[in-house]
Amino acid sequence: MVDALTEDERMCGEPPDADSDSLSCLMAQAARGHRVLLAALLAEIDLYPGQDRVLNVLWSNGPMSQNKLAAALGIDMSTMTKSLQRLERSGFVSRTPSPANRRISVVSTTPKGDALRPEVRRVEEELHRRMSDGLTPEQVKTLHALLTVVRRNTCREAAASPLAAPASR
Structure with missing residues (x-):
């Protein structure tokens, strides 16, 4: 059976x-x-997964080059470009040429993108609430510490791998 x-x-x-x-x-x-x-x-x-991270980096650091943004997120430029195209079409970010080097795009949030900030925070809080449902605050703290170690271990291994793709090309 x-x-x-x-x-x-x-x-x-x-x-x-x-x-x-x-x-x-x-x-x-x-x-x-x-x-x-x-x-x-x-x-x-x-929003799509990953776009929240793009917005959070911009909200924390202000306008930045597309290359630096990709590096900060640990993603390759093709993924960064696709994400920014979607965010730009939605009116949440804008890209402008850098005054110092017009080949470099500077990414900024727009007022419409900035208006999403409380909603992104709400989503993050709801995600945390649902993920930790049934756990005590002490268990959440322990899980956080354990996942931090696992992330460090796996990221170190991934960075040393010959299969690891650089964040920017």
């Missing part, structure tokens, strides 16, 4: 197998669940 899928397996779209409880599998499922939830919450304010 085949056991029915658990609620977690149904939600994550993962059939049970011998590896479904491995650390790698759990990390991948949690990351996928996070991305799906984030996408749904951002769609409510007409």
Whole structure:
């Protein structure tokens, strides 16, 4: 007799197998669940995943070159260009040539983009609330510390990999 899928397996779209409880599998499922939830919450304010990060960097640092923005986000220029094109079409950012070097685009938020700031904060708070549902504040603090270590370990490995793509080309 085949056991029915658990609620977690149904939600994550993962059939049970011998590896479904491995650390790698759990990390991948949690990351996928996070991305799906984030996408749904951002769609409510007409953003795609990643665009919130672009806006947050601009809100924190002010206008910056497209290259520096891509480097700050750790993404390649083709991904940065696509994201900025969408944000620009929506009226949330603008790109202008740098006065010092007209080949360089300076990215700025627009008033319409700045008006999204409280909504992006609301989405971030709702995402945090849903991700930490059922956890105590101490467990959230521990999870944060553990994920910080995992991120450091995996990013160090990724940076040393010959397959790692540079942030800008």
